[in-house]
Amino acid sequence: MQAPQAGRHFSFATGPDVELTADYVVVGSGAGGAAAAITLARAGRSVVLCEAGPWRDPEDYPHTMYGTMRDMFNNWGSLVATGDSIIPVVQARLVGGTPVINSAIVVRTPADVLEDWRVRHGLGGVFNEDTIGRAQDRIEQELQIQPSEAEILGPSSERMLQALERLGLEGHPTMRNVANCQGVMQCLQGCRNRAKQTSNVLWIRELLQLGGTVLSCAEVERVAIERGRASGIRGHFRHPEERNRGAGFRVQATRGVFIAASATGSAPLLQRSGVRLPYLGQGWRAHPGAGVLGVYDEHINMHRGPSQAAASIHYRADIGIKLESLSLPLELIAARVGGAGPQLMHKLAQYRKTAMWVAAVRCDAVGSIKRTLWGSTALHFVPSKKDLWRLREGLKIVSKLHFEVGATKVWPGVYGMPAEITPDTLDLFDQAPLDNKAYTWVLSHLFGGCSLGADPATSVVAPDLHLRGVRNLHVVDASAIPTTLGVNPQHTIMAMAMVAAERLVNEERP
Amino acid sequence: MWLRLVAWCMSVTFPSTDELVGVDRMEVVPFLRQFNRDTPLLMQVALSASVLVFLLSPLLTIGVPLPAPWLSKANQQKHLEKLAGHPIYLLRQTMMMIKTVAGLLWGADPQVRKSLGMDPYKVDPGSWRQA
Numbered sequence: 165m166q167a168p169q170a171g172r173h174f175s176f177a178t179g180p181d182v183e184l185t186a187d188y189v190v191v192g193s194g195a196g197g198a199a200a201a202i203t204l205a206r207a208g209r210s211v212v213l214c215e216a217g218p219w220r221d222p223e224d225y226p227h228t229m230y231g232t233m234r235d236m237f238n239n240w241g242s243l244v245a246t247g248d249s250i251i252p253v254v255q256a257r258l259v260g261g262t263p264v265i266n267s268a269i270v271v272r273t274p275a276d277v278l279e280d281w282r283v284r285h286g287l288g289g290v291f292n293e294d295t296i297g298r299a300q301d302r303i304e305q306e307l308q309i310q311p312s313e314a315e316i317l318g319p320s321s322e323r324m325l326q327a328l329e330r331l332g333l334e335g336h337p338t339m340r341n342v343a344n345c346q347g348v349m350q351c352l353q354g355c356r357n358r359a360k361q362t363s364n365v366l367w368i369r370e371l372l373q374l375g376g377t378v379l380s381c382a383e384v385e386r387v388a389i390e391r392g393r394a395s396g397i398r399g400h401f402r403h404p405e406e407r408n409r410g411a412g413f414r415v416q417a418t419r420g421v422f423i424a425a426s427a428t429g430s431a432p433l434l435q436r437s438g439v440r441l442p443y444l445g446q447g448w449r450a451h452p453g454a455g456v457l458g459v460y461d462e463h464i465n466m467h468r469g470p471s472q473a474a475a476s477i478h479y480r481a482d483i484g485i486k487l488e489s490l491s492l493p494l495e496l497i498a499a500r501v502g503g504a505g506p507q508l509m510h511k512l513a514q515y516r517k518t519a520m521w522v523a524a525v526r527c528d529a530v531g532s533i534k535r536t537l538w539g540s541t542a543l544h545f546v547p548s549k550k551d552l553w554r555l556r557e558g559l560k561i562v563s564k565l566h567f568e569v570g571a572t573k574v575w576p577g578v579y580g581m582p583a584e585i586t587p588d589t590l591d592l593f594d595q596a597p598l599d600n601k602a603y604t605w606v607l608s609h610l611f612g613g614c615s616l617g618a619d620p621a622t623s624v625v626a627p628d629l630h631l632r633g634v635r636n637l638h639v640v641d642a643s644a645i646p647t648t649l650g651v652n653p654q655h656t657i658m659a660m661a662m663v664a665a666e667r668l669v670n671e672e673r674p
Numbered sequence: 675m676w677l678r679l680v681a682w683c684m685s686v687t688f689p690s691t692d693e694l695v696g697v698d699r700m701e702v703v704p705f706l707r708q709f710n711r712d713t714p715l716l717m718q719v720a721l722s723a724s725v726l727v728f729l730l731s732p733l734l735t736i737g738v739p740l741p742a743p744w745l746s747k748a749n750q751q752k753h754l755e756k757l758a759g760h761p762i763y764l765l766r767q768t769m770m771m772i773k774t775v776a777g778l779l780w781g782a783d784p785q786v787r788k789s790l791g792m793d794p795y796k797v798d799p800g801s802w803r804q805a
């Protein structure tokens with residue numbers, strides 16, 4: 165066994181196994197993992213951070229969507245939720261995790277969510293307005309959170325804000341973790357301009373400076389659990405292009421193991437590690453979204469501006485939807501536009517005259533996730549009829565917004581509806597089928613699988629932040645969140661991870 | 675041979691028109707070779723299955739018992755449109771798959787981007803930190 169390694173980065177290698185010892189090992193470097201790792205390191209603990217994907221700096225980021233799916237998405241976005249339809253699940257696999265490819269929207273944890281966690285899940289002692297609020301203050305300062313500036317909003321988001329104002333609805337430029345954004349719509353590709361303040365360019369570099377160790381291209385395969393206590397992890401390096409297996413690695417963690425492999429990675433990893441808790445993999449939730457393309461007489465140029473610079477929480481409480489502008493790159497728009505052949509090409513020729521706005525639904529539906537016998541991940545999630553109604557309402561409202569600011573028609577992209585809806589036919593949305601198969605949903609805000617809570621029947625992680633029945637094993641990512649939020653989740657995930665790491669360090673036994 | 679059939683499907687789905695250059699004027703086979711090198715097997719299987727359905731389903735869409743490449747141009751067009759909006763969910767999902775993959779090639783093409791007044795893409799570096 166080697167002595168603790170300080171300030172080192174190990175990437176894919178085929179030589180002898182890498183063996184390390186540290187106070188803590190963190191699995192996954194996304195929103196939760198990076199926040200936990202930097203908190204532990206700042207508290208003076210030795211930390212090894214293991215990330216399945218490669219470490220790409222902004223100059224390594226791709227330009228195209230092909231490159232983005234290849235270099236940044238987890239398995240090309242090929243994971244799907246099944247049930248009665250097929251819903252793609254988008255997540256990243258690289259140092260920094262999904263925030264590297266996300267829209268950088270930052271929203272504080274709503275007070276009603278914290279209250280619900282206190283009342284129904286017994287979490288008020290750990291996660292409350294005070295602890296989460298303080299962590300979020302710090303995050304906002306460190307990640308330079310600021311509202312999207314008027315000069316770079318981009319024409320699509322500008323219009324959406326105008327439409328919201330005209331209809332008297334709440335609307336705001338999104339708060340984002342960016343500095344000097346030039347509005348070049350590269351959020352999904354990671355932002356080669358270095359505007360996005362993600363952990364791969366901030367916290368993980370700082371972690372190295374503080375003497376931490378980063379293993380990239382390092383997929384953790386098992387958590388070692390001995391006599392009811394987590395003692396470390398093991399796995400193999402995997403080449404990011406060839407996907408072949410390289411050397412093995414093992415990390416012994418004397419104080420604890422933090423799991424932050426995401427809402428699709430953490431529960432399957434724990435299942436593989438032999439954890440048998442009845443609620444593990446259950447309680448899986450999401451905010452799926454779908455969009456409507458508004459078609460205008462003049463150029464909108466949705467390829468200018470950030471991917472998502474306008475939003476509305478007007479209907480968060482009553483309907484359970486959040487409205488956002490979402491500019492899609494040309495490569496992705498084709499799949500979203502109906503038809504094929506010359507008809508499709510005619511629509512694509514109007515790309516610059518279109519704007520895409522979406523409704524993200526705070527679903528009631530509860531799904532499940534598990535590792536299959538073949539080692540793959542099976543995700544079951546079926547939005548309920550009520551969720552479908554919410555989406556349908558959202559799409560209708562979004563269409564109304566488009567018409568308010570001059571769209572001549574919208575392309576709803578709903579099977580069973582006409583391909584084009586005009587202001588006169590807007591009410592046809594009320595007859596759109598309440599059938600999952602009729603909508604083109606995408607899943608990007610995911611929760612659960614390793615839920616926190618006081619009730620052992622509906623939770624995996626206890627309010628003392630230890631996995632039930634296993635000391636020193638903690639889950640600090642979206643999978644630990646016991647409910648949906650109704651707002652974008654990364655701020656909540658980062659804050660929860662910081663609060664949990666801080667608390668566990670403070671409770672350490674000598 | 676198979677890659678040519680896949681390329682053909684993509685080309686009829688994204689044909690050149692007066693307004694835009696289509697996939698039929700692009701280097702589809704080299705793109706597909708690269709796609710097969712880069713993607714997980716699941717994606718390749720999904721694309722191949724979708725293409726197979728596209729090729730063999732004219733009977734289900736327009737009632738003509740011929741593979742899609744043997745249809746007249748007009749019938750090919752009808753077949754495409756019917757498949758894209760087919761009442762059977764899994765059938766219409768096949769067009770979604772073909773459009774998603776072909777869209778990656780089409781939307782990144784410099785001629786297409788130029789005709790839509792957009793800057794061409796630079797080459798993806800494909801690099802990462804190795805140490």
Ligand SMILES: Cc1cc2nc3c(=O)[nH]c(=O)nc-3n(C[C@H](O)[C@H](O)[C@H](O)COP(=O)(O)OP(=O)(O)OC[C@H]3O[C@@H](n4cnc5c(N)ncnc54)[C@H](O)[C@@H]3O)c2cc1C
Nearest residue numbers: 192194196216261262266267268269384641642652653654
């Ligand atoms: C396109 C898109 C846009 C989004 N936009 C926003 C937004 O604007 N604002 C917002 O708040 N949220 C947004 N989200 C959601 C947000 O990014 C996620 O909710 C958040 O990143 C989840 O954090 P996490 O730590 O749970 O997982 P992730 O950030 O996904 O990190 C998990 C990490 O663990 C790694 N990993 C998995 N398994 C293993 C293993 N076995 N060994 C080692 N490493 C492993 C993964 O490679 C990954 O890097 C968006 C998501 C997507 C997909």
